Amino acid sequence: xxxxxxxxxxxxxxxxxxxxxxxxxxxxxxxxxxxxxxxxxxxxxxxxxxxxxxxxxxxxxxxxxxxxxxxxxxxxxxxxxxxxxxxxxxxxxxxxxxxxxxxxxxxxxxxxxxxxxxxxxxxxxxxxxxxxxxxxxxxxxxxxxxxxxxxxxxxxxxxxxxxxxxxxxxxxxxxxxxxxxxxxxxxxxxxxxxxxxxxxxxxxxxxxxxxxxxxxxxxxxxxxxxxxxxxxxxxxxxxxxxxxxxxxxxxxxxxxxxxxxxxxxxxxxxxxxxxxxxxxxxxxxxxxxxxxxxxxxxxxxxxxxxxxxxxxxxxxxxxxxxxxxxxxxxxxxxxxxxxxxxxxxxxxxxxxxxxxxxxxxxxxxxxxxxxxxxxxxxxxxxxxxxxxxxxxxxxxxxxxxxxxxxxxxxxxxxxxxxxxxxxxxxxxxxxxxxx
Amino acid sequence: xxxxxxxxxxxxxxxxxxxxxxxxxxxxxxxxxxxxxxxxxxxxxxxxxxxxxxxxxxxxxxxxxxxxxxxxxxxxxxxxxxxxxxxxxxxxxxxxxxxxxxxxxxxxxxxxxxxxxxxxxxxxxxxxxxxxxxxxxxxxxxxxxxxxxxxxxxxxxxxxxxxxxxxxxxxxxxxxxxxxxxxxxxxxxxxxxxxxxxxxxxxxxxxxxxxxxxxxxxxxxxxxxxxxxxxxxxxxxxxxxxxxxxxxxxxxxxxxxxxxxxxxxxxxxxxxxxxxxxxxxxxxxxxxxxxxxxxxxxxxxxxxxxxxxxxxxxxxxxxxxxxxxxxxxxxxxxxxxxxxxxxxxxxxxxxxxxxxxxxxxxxxxxxxxxxxxxxxxxxxxxxxxxxxxxxxxxxxxxxxxxxxxxxxxxxxxxxxxxxxxxxxxxxxxxxxxxx
Numbered sequence: 097x098x099x100x101x102x103x104x105x106x107x108x109x110x111x112x113x114x115x116x117x118x119x120x121x122x123x124x125x126x127x128x129x130x131x132x133x134x135x136x137x138x139x140x141x142x143x144x145x146x147x148x149x150x151x152x153x154x155x156x157x158x159x160x161x162x163x164x165x166x167x168x169x170x171x172x173x174x175x176x177x178x179x180x181x182x183x184x185x186x187x188x189x190x191x192x193x194x195x196x197x198x199x200x201x202x203x204x205x206x207x208x209x210x211x212x213x214x215x216x217x218x219x220x221x222x223x224x225x226x227x228x229x230x231x232x233x234x235x236x237x238x239x240x241x242x243x244x245x246x247x248x249x250x251x252x253x254x255x256x257x258x259x260x261x262x263x264x265x266x267x268x269x270x271x272x273x274x275x276x277x278x279x280x281x282x283x284x285x286x287x288x289x290x291x292x293x294x295x296x297x298x299x300x301x302x303x304x305x306x307x308x309x310x311x312x313x314x315x316x317x318x319x320x321x322x323x324x325x326x327x328x329x330x331x332x333x334x335x336x337x338x339x340x341x342x343x344x345x346x347x348x349x350x351x352x353x354x355x356x357x358x359x360x361x362x363x364x365x366x367x368x369x370x371x372x373x374x375x376x377x378x379x380x381x382x383x384x385x386x387x388x389x390x391x392x393x394x395x396x397x398x399x400x401x402x403x404x405x406x407x408x409x410x411x412x413x414x415x416x417x418x419x420x421x422x423x424x425x426x427x428x429x430x431x432x433x434x435x436x437x438x439x440x441x442x443x444x445x446x447x448x449x450x451x452x453x454x455x456x457x458x459x460x461x462x463x464x465x466x467x468x469x470x471x472x473x474x475x476x477x478x479x480x481x482x483x484x485x486x487x488x489x490x491x492x493x494x495x496x497x498x499x500x501x502x503x504x505x506x507x508x509x510x511x512x513x514x515x516x517x518x519x520x521x522x523x524x525x526x527x528x529x530x531x
Numbered sequence: 532x533x534x535x536x537x538x539x540x541x542x543x544x545x546x547x548x549x550x551x552x553x554x555x556x557x558x559x560x561x562x563x564x565x566x567x568x569x570x571x572x573x574x575x576x577x578x579x580x581x582x583x584x585x586x587x588x589x590x591x592x593x594x595x596x597x598x599x600x601x602x603x604x605x606x607x608x609x610x611x612x613x614x615x616x617x618x619x620x621x622x623x624x625x626x627x628x629x630x631x632x633x634x635x636x637x638x639x640x641x642x643x644x645x646x647x648x649x650x651x652x653x654x655x656x657x658x659x660x661x662x663x664x665x666x667x668x669x670x671x672x673x674x675x676x677x678x679x680x681x682x683x684x685x686x687x688x689x690x691x692x693x694x695x696x697x698x699x700x701x702x703x704x705x706x707x708x709x710x711x712x713x714x715x716x717x718x719x720x721x722x723x724x725x726x727x728x729x730x731x732x733x734x735x736x737x738x739x740x741x742x743x744x745x746x747x748x749x750x751x752x753x754x755x756x757x758x759x760x761x762x763x764x765x766x767x768x769x770x771x772x773x774x775x776x777x778x779x780x781x782x783x784x785x786x787x788x789x790x791x792x793x794x795x796x797x798x799x800x801x802x803x804x805x806x807x808x809x810x811x812x813x814x815x816x817x818x819x820x821x822x823x824x825x826x827x828x829x830x831x832x833x834x835x836x837x838x839x840x841x842x843x844x845x846x847x848x849x850x851x852x853x854x855x856x857x858x859x860x861x862x863x864x865x866x867x868x869x870x871x872x873x874x875x876x877x878x879x880x881x882x883x884x885x886x887x888x889x890x891x892x893x894x895x896x897x898x899x900x901x902x903x904x905x906x907x908x909x910x911x912x913x914x915x916x917x918x919x920x921x922x923x924x925x926x927x928x929x930x931x932x933x934x935x936x937x938x939x940x941x942x943x944x945x946x947x948x949x950x951x952x953x954x955x956x957x958x959x960x961x962x963x964x965x966x
Contacts, residue, residue, distance in 0.1 A: 102581040103626040103839065106603070106610065109579060111623045114572035114635065121573065133897040135874045135904035137549035138556065142654050143578060143612075143640065144544060146537045166601035168541070170644060175541065177578075188546045191538040195921040197907050200549065205578065209605060219577050230907040234890075238907060241894070353890060404538065439570045455669075455788060459676070462568040469570035472632050472665040472673060486630040 108210065108218025118435045123250065123422055124203055127223045130246045131201035134238065136225045139200045141184035147174035153183050153400065155283065155372035162208045177207035181224045182373075182397070182413055189228055190404035196229025203418070215388050215420045226413030228401070233346050236377050236396060237353035239414040243381060243392050244357045246416060251430035254384045255391075258320070258364035259350070261377045262395075264330065264343025265365060268316060271334050273309050282368040285317055289389065293318075317366035323351045326363040346377060373397040377412070383424055391420045436488045440531055441468045444480045446496030454495045457520070464524045466531075484510070491530065493523070543645065543653025553870045558685065558857055559638055562658045565681045566636035569673065571660045574635045576619035578642075582609035588618050588835065590718065590807035597643045612642035616659045617808075617832070617848055624663055625839035631664025638853070650823050650855045661848030663836070668781050671812050671831060672788035674849040678816060678827050679792045681851060686865035689819045690826075693755070693799035694785070696812045697830075699765065699778025700800060703751060706769050708744050717803040720752055724824065728753075752801035758786045761798040781812060808832040812847070818859055826855045875966060876903045877924045879915045881931030889930045892955070899959045901966075919945070926965065928958070 164177040178184050181202045203223040210216050227235040269275040284299035300310045327344050334340040351358055369378040378395030394414035401409040425431040445454035454470045461468040471480050492508045499505045507516040518526045599612040613619050616637045638658040645651050662670040704710040719734035735745045762779050769775040786793055804813040813830030829849035836844040860866040880889040889905045896903040906915050927943045934940045942951040953961045
């Protein structure tokens with residue numbers, strides 16, 4: 097009778113057990129709390145969009161190789177699972193008349209047909225904060241400040257914020273290499289982490305660049321230094337180039353606003369970010385004590401909204417990679433998976449009659465706010481206690497004929513081994529003290 | 532340059548604005564808090580499952596007409612978007628060795644190709660609590676108690692919990708009509724709300740039943756009464772039928788446990804629930820003061836886990852229809868969409884120099900826990916205040932040269948029109964008092 101069923105989710109997709117979810121909810125709660133403190137408000141968009149919504153927004157590789165696209169069986173229209181939270185938000189913004197700056201956060205899942213590996217899945221969660229409507233570095237600075245603040249709140253200490261500006265880099269390429277079409281070069285550079293410098297060399301050669309130019313590009317993108325010195329050097333060298341001027345000025349302002357968070361920032365000319373829609377400053381956060389790739393990233397995308405509205409509306413956003421943040425935090429000992437259940441109290445019933453009392457006591461405790469369980473299996477005391485152990489529920493209240501008659505119950509704290517004997521009507525107060 | 536982009540999501544799919552999300556998060560927070568109080572823990576499963584995971588679980592109509600099925604472009608395997616949270620949870624349970632009872636909650640989106648209408652969408656949220664492993668009425672009773680508790684906490688007062696038992700109904704059909712295969716009849720009865728009694732008559736005739744039998748079924752399913760009388764009547768009439776005996780006994784126990792929540796319950800013989808997997812008690816909650824269909828429902832599905840594991844593991848679950856709960860609550864005036872933003876404080880800067888102070892003050896306030904915004908658009912005081920009005924942010928702090936020199940700032944409460952003049956280092960305390 098057992099049908100040939102799959103007990104596992106498809107490759108790259110995951111189940112989360114209570115223990116994992118309790119941790120995830122805690123982490124996502126901290127991130128959300130930070131977003132709210134910085135004045136961001138939530139929106140939600142569908143998991144599915146029309147294919148046209150995504151088309152031409154991310155670049156060829158993402159659209160052809162990574163996007164989950166399928167034909168709606170009923171309308172025969174092409175749908176796609178959302179690839180990120182940015183493009184759906186832009187579509188949302190374009191469909192409404194909202195006051196700017198529009199500051200929204202969105203924590204939700206996205207789908208990409210990546211090769212599954214550590215910290216990389218086909219269904220994963222992003223936590224995004226974006227600011228629509230401001231062309232000023234204040235907006236980028238607020239997002240970077242927020243990103244660093246979140247990571248600090250989560251307990252991370254050793255990380256670098258790699259910062260670059262596509263405009264500035266374009267200017268450098270214009271001057272050094274007389275290059276105009278930089279998008280293919282950005283795409284090659286973006287693969288640096290995956291394929292290394294030699295790989296990037298190959299990619300650049302494939303684009304038809306001669307080896308002198310390739311080596312110049314490799315030289316340029318090998319630079320990574322603290323902001324003040326780096327920006328000054330670039331400024332001095334290319335001061336006549338308008339793109340460099342704008343980029344340096346924008347980055348300098350951002351860094352000024354960062355104040356005592358500036359120490360985390362490095363200017364990294366090899367950072368371009370993979371997606372086509374970025375136009376100005378781009379950033380990624382990398383942990384320095386473990387190798388897990390970037391755990392956050394973002395940048396300015398001033399032209400994307402034009403594609404939907406025909407109006408120039410500047411925009412910038414930051415995104416935390418939830419999966420990597422969690423995996424890195426566990427590895428660094430910042431978070432743990434030790435909590436098996438939210439339940440804090442189990443009322444053990446020692447007889448059938450006692451069960452009815454246990455049921456009522458549980459209802460009372462729940463109404464006071466305590467997460468409480470009772471026996472739903474008509475089990476012996478021993479079996480009930482075994483369940484409590486397996487679930488690692490911290491407190492047990494024992495209820496038998498004696499307790500019912502006397503109105504005095506025993507609370508046992510499994511964590512400390514201590515016992516508390518209290519009157520039934522004083523249970524809540526005692527529990528509050530113990531927990 | 533504007534590409535031919537869709538600004539709206541596909542039909543039946545929705546965007547949620549900050550105002551809608553702030554309400555949704557509040558409602559889902561209350562539901563989740565109740566689930567936790569009753570001792571349920573969260574799990575998460577993918578949006579996508581292998582098609583085989585769903586096949587043969589819900590019945591033909593659901594599987595052929597409502598399930599979003601598509602071929603994975605890479606593996607060529609058939610995938611499907613999850614239709615409910617029950618079957619994925621059962622697959623999850625079957626893949627692990629978990630202590631029972633396994634009590635999990637899951638609040639998440641599901642997809643069904645329904646005809647979009649009021650309270651019915653193609654992408655919608657369910658909030659489920661299930662108990663795996665207990666065959667006893669205690670488990671069903673706990674879920675019904677929880678369902679009623681959640682609705683009470685949300686502020687609902689006028690509702691009926693319609694309760695039936697598929698085993699009991701099968702017994703009645705066996706006795707009254709000598710029917711064995713009741714599933715097609717259940718499916719016909721399930722359409723009652725949509726097609727009315729005459730519609731059900733037609734459906735039953737299509738099944739080949741003669742008009743006497745059809746009328747007997749119509750008579751039986753027209754009964755809806757308070758539990759005690761109803762169950763006694765059924766018990767007396769069919770006491771020799773084993774299915775009736777078991778069903779009545781199970782329902783009676785459930786009702787006993789419900790205690791002072793019993794007043795909400797009616798036995799409704801026309802309630803069968805659409806999905807094939809239900810085996811015992813089934814329930815739905817209907818509001819009595821507005822017509823919006825059922826806002827919650829659930830039941831026992833003792834055979835579903837066998838399909839995955841080959842082992843008999845009893846299970847029962849309840850589910851709240853998030854969309855209808857919210858829409859009904861708004862209509863009844865229990866909830867409102869008046870909150871436009873989480874932000875409580877806007878620091879208006881009256882000069883460029885003041886902006887740098889505003890930025891630092893905002894950072895300090897954020898770190899104290901206040902949701903704070905500053906000007907990111909280099910706007911005049913007037914424009915900043917217009918933004919505050921549009922977003923309906925309650926408190927404004929003014930920061931100009933005078934305030935910076937004196938170290939004394941003004942807090943303006945837009946809700947009351949009151950002004951507070953405080954020293955900068957006492958701002959947090961004053962804000963706590965005001966909010």
